[in-house]
Amino acid sequence: MVVSKKKSGWIKGDLIPGLPEELAMECLVRVPFQFHSSMKHVCRSWKCVISRPSFNKERISFGKAESLLCLVQPLTPIDDDGGGEMRSEKEEGSESQSQMMMIQQQPRVTGTPLYGLSVYNATLDTWHRVAIPERIPLFCECVAVQDAGKVLLIGGWDPETLQPVRDVFVLDFFAGEGSGRRWRRGKPMSAARSFFACASVVGSRKVYVAGGHDDQKNALRSAEVYDVEKDEWTTLPPMTEGRDECHGFSMLATDLGFCVLSGYGTETQGQFRSDGEIYDPVSNSWSVIENVWPFPDLSPRGRTATAESAGEFRGCRLWCFIDSERQSQPRWEIEDDSMKWKVVMETIRLPVTTMTSVFAGSLSGQAVAMIGGGGEESGTMMVKATTAEKNGGKWINVNTPSGFSSLPFSYSSIYV
Known part of the structure; x- marks a missing residue:
């Protein structure tokens, strides 16, 4: 592959011979992340493109980021x-x-x-x-x-x-x-x-x-x-x-x-x-x-x-994960004393009642919870889509190997 000097942030040349640059880029962003280090050794053009932060933004915009x-x-x-x-x-x-x-x-x-x-x-x-x-x-x-x-x-x-x-x-x-x-x-x-x-x-x-x-x-x-x-x-x-x-x-x-x-x-x-x-x-x-x-x-x-x-929105929207038996408002909004910032809290009921410990968070717009303590769900991860269009908004189990539980x-x- 003939490679010219850098221009506009990367080395100009055919990323994939015979394909327009836009189509070649669309091919590269589809390659799984685990192979990116190997791709950097293919040619200088690929190494330059993949090493740029904008490449990750391209993967996100194409919906291919992991x-x-x-x-x-x-x-x-x-x-x-x-x-x-x-x-x-x-x-x-x-x-x-x-x-x-x-x-x-x-x-x-x-x-x-x-x-x-x-x-x-x-x-x-x-x-x-x-x-x-x-x-x-x-x-x-x-x-x-x-x-x-x-x-x-x-x-x-x-x-x-x-x-x-x-x-x-x-x-x-x-x-x-x-x-x-x-x-x-x-x-x-x-x-x-x-x-x-x-x-x-x-x-x-x-x-x-x-x-x-x-x-x-x-x-x-x-x-x-x-x-x-x-x-x-x-x-x-x-x-x-x-x-x-x-x-x-x-x-x-x-x-x-x-x-x-x-x-x-x-x-x-x-x-x-x-x-x-x-x-x-x-x-x-x-x-x-x-x-x-x-x-x-x-x-x-x-x-x-x-x-x-x-x-x-000026502030942050938070999920508050609570036990099924705990009483709470479903949602509350609070402003700080400067009247500049707002915190909006929405409650999410945790999936099981037999647990003694839990750690909950968010991942890609979904709620996620690691369950500990008693019960058959102990030592597993569970996720819940926050919109009913996906999985009906229900908690589902994630395969969690014992070494990661x-x-x-x-x-x-x-x-x-």
């Missing part, structure tokens, strides 16, 4: 039949398998679970575990930055000392080999924290963190923002209240904000606040939003998830 759910969960033994994880690790190669063996053989504190990053490909209905060359912190927050094609693991506890850490791990899906194996350490946070609010800003490459607790279990007011491309942290004004075990969401608007939901103070552990706080990047200040979380005995973590919003601590989703 939806991945990334879960930080305790590792459990994998069945010998090679199901789930082993199918996908064959795609990652022997290097990935050797890394996993190295991690599993490392010494650890007795009784302390070993955490890993599991990935469920909702498009292909497959599972695999991403190999990481070092142990990730316990209870780290998982957040995806879609525009950058990256998934970050932030904060948590050191597996040896069980103390909060400042660590940041960055997984680059677009630059990695196939299912994503290129990891790097990002610049650490300015403060060690765990059980904090964390969210990426939609349409940008920034991640907010706020609250959580320090090594003395003191609830934190501090907040900061991370620029993924610059690898820089910027300190933000502190919140009005310390908030441990709070939950974070991105606020949609022209000027994107950050919502910290509920949490509790140092002296009131386990008593979750009914209010929240919203950071406005324009005024560089926080405003309080009252009466947004009506459950003083229930953590918003694993019980709230972002729902899709459309139009000129433990409840996650945090999650994020990304299209690749």
